[in-house]
Amino acid sequence: MTSNYHLKNWINETAAMTSPDRIVWIDGSAEQKKELEEQAVKTGELIRLNQEKYPGCFLHRTAVNDVARVEGRTFICTRKKEDAGNINNWIDPEECYARLKKIFRGSMRGRTMYVIPYSMGPVGSEFSKIGIELTDSIYVVLNMLIMTRAGKKVLDMLGDSPDFIKGLHSKAELDENNRYICHFPEDNTIWSVNSGYGGNVLLGKKCFALRIASYLGRKEGWMAEHMLILGIQYPDGEIKYIAAAFPSACGKTNLAMLVPPDFLRKKGYRIYCVGDDIAWLRIGKDGRLWAVNPENGFFGVAPGTNEKTNPNALATTVRNTIFTNVALNTDDNTVWWEGLDDCPPEHCIDWRGNEWHYENYRKDDKTTCAAHPNSRFTAPMENCPCLTADHETTEGFPISAIVFGGRRAKTAPLVYQSFNWQHGTFVGSILASETTAAASGQVGVVRRDPMAMRPFVGYNMGDYFAHWLEMGKKIPCPPPIFNVNWFRTDENGHFIWPGFGDNLRVILWILERAAGNAEAVRTPVGYVPAEGGIDLTGLKLKNDDVAKLLEIDRDAWLKDAENIGEFYDMIGDRMPHELYDELDALKKRLSE
Numbered sequence: 001m002t003s004n005y006h007l008k009n010w011i012n013e014t015a016a017m018t019s020p021d022r023i024v025w026i027d028g029s030a031e032q033k034k035e036l037e038e039q040a041v042k043t044g045e046l047i048r049l050n051q052e053k054y055p056g057c058f059l060h061r062t063a064v065n066d067v068a069r070v071e072g073r074t075f076i077c078t079r080k081k082e083d084a085g086n087i088n089n090w091i092d093p094e095e096c097y098a099r100l101k102k103i104f105r106g107s108m109r110g111r112t113m114y115v116i117p118y119s120m121g122p123v124g125s126e127f128s129k130i131g132i133e134l135t136d137s138i139y140v141v142l143n144m145l146i147m148t149r150a151g152k153k154v155l156d157m158l159g160d161s162p163d164f165i166k167g168l169h170s171k172a173e174l175d176e177n178n179r180y181i182c183h184f185p186e187d188n189t190i191w192s193v194n195s196g197y198g199g200n201v202l203l204g205k206k207c208f209a210l211r212i213a214s215y216l217g218r219k220e221g222w223m224a225e226h227m228l229i230l231g232i233q234y235p236d237g238e239i240k241y242i243a244a245a246f247p248s249a250c251g252k253t254n255l256a257m258l259v260p261p262d263f264l265r266k267k268g269y270r271i272y273c274v275g276d277d278i279a280w281l282r283i284g285k286d287g288r289l290w291a292v293n294p295e296n297g298f299f300g301v302a303p304g305t306n307e308k309t310n311p312n313a314l315a316t317t318v319r320n321t322i323f324t325n326v327a328l329n330t331d332d333n334t335v336w337w338e339g340l341d342d343c344p345p346e347h348c349i350d351w352r353g354n355e356w357h358y359e360n361y362r363k364d365d366k367t368t369c370a371a372h373p374n375s376r377f378t379a380p381m382e383n384c385p386c387l388t389a390d391h392e393t394t395e396g397f398p399i400s401a402i403v404f405g406g407r408r409a410k411t412a413p414l415v416y417q418s419f420n421w422q423h424g425t426f427v428g429s430i431l432a433s434e435t436t437a438a439a440s441g442q443v444g445v446v447r448r449d450p451m452a453m454r455p456f457v458g459y460n461m462g463d464y465f466a467h468w469l470e471m472g473k474k475i476p477c478p479p480p481i482f483n484v485n486w487f488r489t490d491e492n493g494h495f496i497w498p499g500f501g502d503n504l505r506v507i508l509w510i511l512e513r514a515a516g517n518a519e520a521v522r523t524p525v526g527y528v529p530a531e532g533g534i535d536l537t538g539l540k541l542k543n544d545d546v547a548k549l550l551e552i553d554r555d556a557w558l559k560d561a562e563n564i565g566e567f568y569d570m571i572g573d574r575m576p577h578e579l580y581d582e583l584d585a586l587k588k589r590l591s592e
């Protein structure tokens with residue numbers, strides 16, 4: 001398949017270590033894909049779904065102890081510990097290679113090692129980057145074929161160049177005590193072992209496109225961010241783009257595919273999805289910030305997705321989609337999850353593979369769910385009804401506003417605008433959110449998740465903030481930076497803001513502000529919309545409710561400021577002083 005000496009050498013070395021029975025190159029052809037699907041169905045790795053209702057779709061169940069990213073077992077292995085920083089887990093690279101070699105040794109015996117050449121970004125674009133993933137999992141191959149541009153065309157593009165990210169993955173024994181997701185940014189290398197789940201094993205995604213890419217971006221003067229990219233078309237035809245960073249399972253996919261409220265649709269507003277998870281941002285020739293989505297598919301959260309909340313996602317997942325850990329309706333061999341509709345299947349197999357009866361389901365106990373709370377769909381972008389027409393563009397899209405957001409029951413207002421780029425960097429750095437099922441561990445505790453990148457920065461968090469500040473100085477026309485929170489609750493714990501499609505109302509205020517048009521009120525934390533600034537046409541909400549959503553509780557913020565200070569101290573001595581200055585200024589404004 002290749003004459004690339006660097007690639008051949010690495011594959012030979014790896015095969016000598018992992019001892020696969022055979023090596024298969026993934027060429028990207030439909031025939032090969034079909035063969036692999038057949039094979040996976042035969043072994044039970046995939047369940048073929050009802051092909052009339054879900055053509056080309058399959059269900060996969062992971063091991064019960066392997067259902068989310070494992071942040072505690074994710075490592076950044078730089079030669080110097082301080083280059084990984086205090087927020088990342090670190091192992092000395094030599095020690096880590098030695099430890100993992102023992103686990104990888106013979107791990108593919110009796111199995112096939114697949115070689116997946118893939119491109120993050122359109123094949124051949126100057127902004128795209130090439131990776132090769134070696135894996136013993138057909139599930140990984142089939143997911144990578146959806147999530148990336150993969151196959152022979154990528155090898156041809158690579159030619160004899162050594163410029164590719166070396167990703168090695170083995171399911172090994174799926175032993176959670178020996179599970180490792182390790183990054184060697186100084187070697188362009190990723191080693192992942194003993195998992196078969198999403199972000200742990202689809203190495204092009206979080207491992208490469210965020211952790212390794214963020215490291216490269218700092219070296220090369222660009223940014224890799226955990227951001228969706230969304231195009232908003234105005235009635236006059238102009239399309240503006242925003243990039244928004246929310247932590248895992250906090251609404252990126254939903255915002256990226258939103259359906260405008262009726263009254264806005266009738267006026268002629270349209271939405272185009274560019275990406276739902278990752279943005280690579282560069283300074284364009286025109287001095288603006290431009291964004292590329294390096295992915296080619298969606299790995300989206302299934303629960304909560306329905307005809308009302310996200311019809312575009314539903315439409316995206318009805319063909320050529322792999323479902324992971326959702327429930328199986330055995331009456332008609334289709335899929336189901338909590339929040340799809342109000343009719344749980346009569347006969348159902350849950351994500352663990354056990355029979356499930358809806359009488360046993362209790363809303364307050366996630367362990368009784370039929371679908372795992374972090375169950376997902378892997379679907380091709382081309383399926384998305386609102387996909388941008390320029391999906392294959394190499395330049396990307398100019399960004400009019402950057403938006404940060406988290407899941408906060410209190411404190412964070414519905415929307416506010418930062419004063420300038422430095423303050424906007426501060427706003428991103430203090431992002432906090434309630435934890436979700438996307439990572440293993442406790443759910444619902446507030447933790448700081450700067451720029452929604454806490455689990456994904458491939459180097460020292462202090463240096464990452466410094467890079468943000470540096471970029472602000474380099475971008476001739478930097479986009480303004482905002483913060484949103486769709487998740488504020490009332491006394492009874494209900495979300496006050498309707499969310500989903502109605503979030504467009506807030507986005508339109510943001511874009512008006514970015515254009516210098518909308519009025520705002522200056523508060524200690526930033527600018528919030530002036531009364532009537534957010535169009536509430538057709539909503540039950542009144543201006544009073546919006547005022548409540550925009551309220552700044554000074555005591556709560558002062559308390560938060562203490563926590564921010566502690567978090568900054570934890571990051572250590574590479575914390576830029578500018579952000580401490582911003583924190584002091586915030587405290588001062590709050591106490592005035």
Ligand code: GTP
Nearest residue numbers: 248249250251252253254301303304438486499500
């Ligand atoms: P990752 O793929 O993990 O990065 O997640 P994501 O940020 O793409 O989150 P996603 O859009 O999949 O949403 C996660 C959960 O939040 C789903 O259960 C959604 O139904 C819910 N959600 C999304 N947007 C909103 C919103 O505006 N309001 C409310 N209340 N819930 C929302």
Ligand code: SPV
Nearest residue numbers: 069198199206248299438
């Ligand atoms: C996330 O957790 O942010 C995801 C899912 O997008 S995963 O690919 O598992 O990281």
Ligand code: MN
Nearest residue numbers: 226248249277
């Ligand atoms: Mn994500």
